[in-house]
Amino acid sequence: METIATEIIYMSTLSDLFDISGKCAIVTGASRGLGAAAAEGLAEAGANVILIGRDIQTLNEQRRSLQRFGTETFAVQCDVSKPRQISTAVSRIQKKFGSIDILLNNAGIIKRWPAADYPLEDWQSVINTNLTGLFLMAQAVGQIMIEQGQGKIINIASLLSFSGGKFVPAYTASKHGVAGITKALSNEWASQGVNVNAIAPGYFETDATEALRSNHKRFRELNERIPVGRWGKPEDLKGTILYPASKASDYVHGHVLVVDGGWMGS
Numbered sequence: 001m002e003t004i005a006t007e008i009i010y011m012s013t014l015s016d017l018f019d020i021s022g023k024c025a026i027v028t029g030a031s032r033g034l035g036a037a038a039a040e041g042l043a044e045a046g047a048n049v050i051l052i053g054r055d056i057q058t059l060n061e062q063r064r065s066l067q068r069f070g071t072e073t074f075a076v077q078c079d080v081s082k083p084r085q086i087s088t089a090v091s092r093i094q095k096k097f098g099s100i101d102i103l104l105n106n107a108g109i110i111k112r113w114p115a116a117d118y119p120l121e122d123w124q125s126v127i128n129t130n131l132t133g134l135f136l137m138a139q140a141v142g143q144i145m146i147e148q149g150q151g152k153i154i155n156i157a158s159l160l161s162f163s164g165g166k167f168v169p170a171y172t173a174s175k176h177g178v179a180g181i182t183k184a185l186s187n188e189w190a191s192q193g194v195n196v197n198a199i200a201p202g203y204f205e206t207d208a209t210e211a212l213r214s215n216h217k218r219f220r221e222l223n224e225r226i227p228v229g230r231w232g233k234p235e236d237l238k239g240t241i242l243y244p245a246s247k248a249s250d251y252v253h254g255h256v257l258v259v260d261g262g263w264m265g266s
Contacts, residue, residue, distance in 0.1 A: 017248040021046030024097040025245065028080055028137060029107030031058040033206035034156065034234050038104055040066060041238030042245065047102065048072040050093050054079045080107045080133030081125070090140040099148055102245045103141045105134045105155045105178075110171045110208050123170045130174035135181055142185065142194060150193040154244045155182050157200040157256050159263060175200075179256050186254030195253055197244045202260025204232040227262030 025042045029035040030051035043049045043066040051059045051066075051073065059075035066073045074096065078089040094100060108130045111122040138153055145151025158175040165172050179198060186196040203209060203222055213219050213231075223231065240259050243249050258264050 018242060018246045019046070020102070020242070020246050023047045023101040023245075024050070024093075024099055025102035025104065026050045026052060026093060026100060026141065027104045027106060028052045028078075028133075031055050031062055033208065034201060034204060034237055035104075035106040036062055037234030038106060038237055038241050041235075041241055042102070042104075043069040043071050043073065044238070045242055045245075046071060047245075048074075048097065050074045050076060050097070052076050052078045052080070052089060053107070080137055081128040083136055086133070086136050086140055090137075090144070094144055100141050100144050101151060103138065103145075103151070103153045104241065104245075105137055105153065107133060107137075108156065108171075108174075108208070110168060112167045112211060114167055115169045118169055126170035127174055127177075130171065131177040131181070134178060138181070138185060138196070142189060142196075145194045146189065146192045148193075151195070152245050152249070153185070153194065153196045154241060155196070155198040157182070157198040159200060159202050159258070159260055161198075161200050161256060162264070182256060183254040190253040195244065195249055197249065197252055197254065198256040199237065199240055199244070200256050200258045200260070201237065202226070202232055202258070202263045204234060204236070206234065225263060225266055226260070227266050230261065232259065232261060 025047040027035055027039040027049060030039045031053040039049050039051055048071050049066060051062055053059050056077040063073040063075045076089045076092060078085045080086055109126055111126055134155060155178050157178045160172045161175040161179040182196055182198040189196055237259060
């Protein structure tokens with residue numbers, strides 16, 4: 001009987017580590033792709049989810065879809081490349097929910113040009129959204145989390161946080177920067193109860209990779225290198241995001257977790 005009781009207590013404690021019921025979670029770039037799947041996973045796990053993006057109509061459709069999980073959902077129109085919109089959005093969220101427990105910095109764009117011809121306007125657009133916007137969102141939410149003494153920030157990095165890619169110099173620079181910001185913020189905020197980590201997805205089936213997938217030769221080359229033999233689907237990130245969003249990751253700081261079907265190990 002004592003052994004059975006001990007096992008029940010252990011299982012209950014382990015379950016509690018991954019429990020995010022009632023937590024307030026912000027997801028940027030939440031209207032489609034990885035952001036939409038992440039928001040769904042967090043809501044399914046019991047979190048109240050705030051959807052942030054530029055297209056309020058799409059966000060509201062996503063919000064209505066998430067209501068089936070019985071948690072509170074809230075849509076906020078915000079372009080993270082606009083600093084003033086970030087501060088307004090975060091202020092609204094804090095006023096409505098009181099605390100902010102989880103931030104998933106997912107918003108990002110990609111522009112493809114040969115490096116020799118890369119337009120300055122596209123360079124600035126990608127950097128402003130993927131890197132500056134991510135930092136400013138982390139900064140605004142991080143201030144709240146520091147005051148609370150707890151919080152989880154998860155940045156979406158990329159395989160191009162480690163390699164160069166082709167025809168995407170701005171995206172590559174931004175994602176290298178995301179990995180660096182993750183480590184820099186974790187160094188400052190770990191002692192204040194705030195975990196800052198990143199997830200680096202491999203090749204996933206999203207709008208951002210449509211150009212690659214429509215190039216049959218390039219698609220075949222990439223697919224042949226992925227040991228698992230397929231591209232990732234947005235749903236493949238649901239479980240991965242739950243770990244850094246929960247107490248299970250309390251001793252994990254400044255880590256970039258690769259989710260790539262084995263690409264980096266091949």
